[in-house]
Amino acid sequence: MxxxxxxxxxxxxxxxxxxxxxxxxxxxxxxxxxxxxxxxxxxxxxxxxxxxxxxGHRHPKVMAAAQAQAEKFGHVAFQVMAYEPYVELAERLNALAPIADAKSIFFTTGAEATENAVKIARAHTGRPGVITFTGAFHGRTQLTLAMTGKAASYRTKGAPPSIGVFHVPFPIPHHGVTEEDSLRALAHVFKADVTPQEVAAIVIEPVQGEGGFYQVPTNFMRKLREICDTYGICLVTDEVQSGFARTGRMFATEHYDIEPDLMPIAKALGGGFPISGVIGKAEIMDAADPGGLGGTYGGNPISCAAALAVLDVIEEExxxxxxxxxxxxxxxxxxxxxxxxxxxxxxxxxxxxxxxxxxxxxxxxxxxxxxxxxxxxxxxxxxxxxxxxxxxxxxxxxxxxxxxxxxxxxxxxxxxxxxxxxxxxx
Ligand SMILES: Cc1ncc(COP(=O)(O)O)c(C=O)c1O
CATH class of the missing domain: 3.90.1150.10 (Aspartate Aminotransferase, domain 1)
Structure with a gap:
């Protein structure tokens, strides 16, 4: 053995x-x-x-959907030919997301999703700055590493400094950071590091994942929405870990009664098959020029079919x-x-x-x-x-x-x- x-x-x-x-x-x-x-x-x-x-592992409906798709075609690349499972998945997610007029695009990993959300926010605003939070985890690619709010062991040994990315303390009162402290720190970032007019996105996990399952307080999230509205900044709620029924709602953002501008999604969407994406307000999602977004494997057909089955299972069960x-x-x-x-x-x-x-x-x-x-x-x-x-x-x-x-x-x-x-x- x-x-x-x-x-x-x-x-x-x-x-x-x-x-x-x-x-x-x-x-x-x-x-x-x-x-x-x-x-x-x-x-x-x-x-x-x-x-x-x-x-669950190997949900029968998810496995059957993936198998049925594999019998038809595997990879063709959405950039070569469109296919219905991708389009249908986008339609379903656009209807489910807490965004009135949404569009969706698909990638493969969570890091790609968060990174592309920032890319889209930058294309929409024409601004470079990004604000994230201590303890945040947004991925291991170079930009998402910079956005991740914990240096060891992610940002060691030659990782570049976080140019254009600024961290604000995440509010955790029992560890000494109140909501007021966080908002004050954000005001300092706007004074000392980057003016709000140069910020493309504030990116926050509604419930921090790797950071420790700390939930964003309701008033704090609403305050961020207000600040983003005031300065034309995109509010990005990273749903990579908290999405797809995990928190008792399809998306954790729904607990806040706010409309985010962009939502990176991944993980549970594919039920074990690799797929990620960004759902966002249509006018913002259309900011990037044709060819500016995508990736060879993004929205793989087998993963799209599995994801459609995942959405069915979440609803039916x-x-x-x-x-x-x-x-x-x-x-x-x-x-x-x-x-x-x-x-x-x-x-x-x-x-x-x-x-x-x-x-x-x-x-x-x-x-x-x-x-x-x-x-x-x-x-x-x-x-x-x-x-x-x-x-x-x-x-x-x-x-x-x-x-x-x-x-x-x-x-x-x-x-x-x-x-x-x-x-x-x-
Ligand atoms: C909130 C959040 N964003 C992004 C990522 C990165 O996802 P991936 O590991 O698929 O690149 C993770 C992974 O744990 C995550 O929890």
Whole structure:
């Protein structure tokens, strides 16, 4: 039998260490909320391939749609010939997005989506500046690296300085940054670094993903909308991680009752097949000249077909409602864990729909981050059979990203394993 170790040994020789793998495992197969490694061990999946399999691994409808498309044609390039699945996907998303008159374009990765949103905003405004937030994660290409609001280990070893990109502290009151502090910092950026008339876009994740699942406060988002309206800046809500029913709405932006100018999307859209995109106000989306946008693989037909099936599944299986149910169950257990005196100390517990996270702290009742405990808990959870991901500006957050279709018994089982891990590491 192939062992995990034999694959990891080959990986170490063949693949650079720059792509880190969170677990010492190699996957053999996966089904909805479960994964089996090459040694036949089963795991409950609370990672969903980093927020991709909201509809579960290998959802039968998504697989059937991809297979049916593969029987017709695979790649032709949308830039060579148009095809209906791309057009239909754009039509469906334009109708779903919280934007009155929308157009959509497709790419492959989340970084491409955020990068193109900025490109479109720059073409529309004719301005260079971009404002993002501390703790933000927008990707690993050179521009999106600059936009990402955490230097280590993303922006090290020769990454260029963030020319034209300015970071504002993201409001997290229990870590000492209030909404007022953030707005004051933004005013300072406008004074000291770049005038608002030179800013093309303010880019913000409605709920930070890699940054730690911190939600943008309602008033703060509305204030950003006002500021963008005042100065003609595009408000870009990065929905790459928070989109597609994860937060209990199709898009997390819908929690705010604002209309964004542009929304990068990716991850869960394809249900495991690579596709990303930008949805935006039609007049802004049309700013780039023909030929200025695109990419050979953008909007791959098999991925478009899978994405159309994902949208059907979200609707037919009521996954927005299910996200709230899954999230409520997670939050209730996490609050119990926090109250317990026998488990590892937990600080803030938070969640919007099924985008749920908690912080590990040095002392019960405090907020001082404990990154070592965070590593210990994810590792103990893996030993128990649960795949978990950490994240966070302070590296002390564990995020629970179960598929929204997870069997409720498997959800309980995963939460029991988490409790065991918190007990063992206390
Ligand atoms: C909010 C957000 N934007 C952009 C990205 C980049 O996506 P990708 O890794 O597909 O390039 C991510 C990835 O985690 C993300 O969470």
């Amino acid at each position: 192939t062992s995990n170790q034999s694959i990891l040994d080959r990986r170490a020789k063949a693949i650079p260490r720059g792509i880190a793998t969170a677990s010492p495992l190699a996957v053999a197969r996966a089904e909805n909320g479960e994964i089996w490694d090459v040694e036949g061990r089963r795991f409950v999946d609370f990672a969903s391939g980093i927020a991709v399999t909201n509809t 009521g996954l927005c409602r299910r996200a709230d149910e899954v999230g409520a169950k997670m939050l209730s257990r996490l609050h119990d864990f926090r109250r317990s005196n026998t488990l590892r100390p937990i600080g803030d517990v938070r969640g919007l729909g099924a985008m749920v996270a908690f912080e590990l702290v040095k002392e019960r009742g405090g907020h001082e981050p404990d990154p070592d405990a965070t590593k210990a808990v994810t590792s103990a959870a893996l030993d128990a059979g649960l795949i978990l991901l950490s994240c966070g500006y302070y590296a002390n957050t564990i995020r629970l990203l179960a598929p929204l279709t997870i069997d409720m018994g498997h959800l309980d089982e995963g939460l029991d394993m988490l409790e065991d891990a918190l007990t063992q590491t206390s």
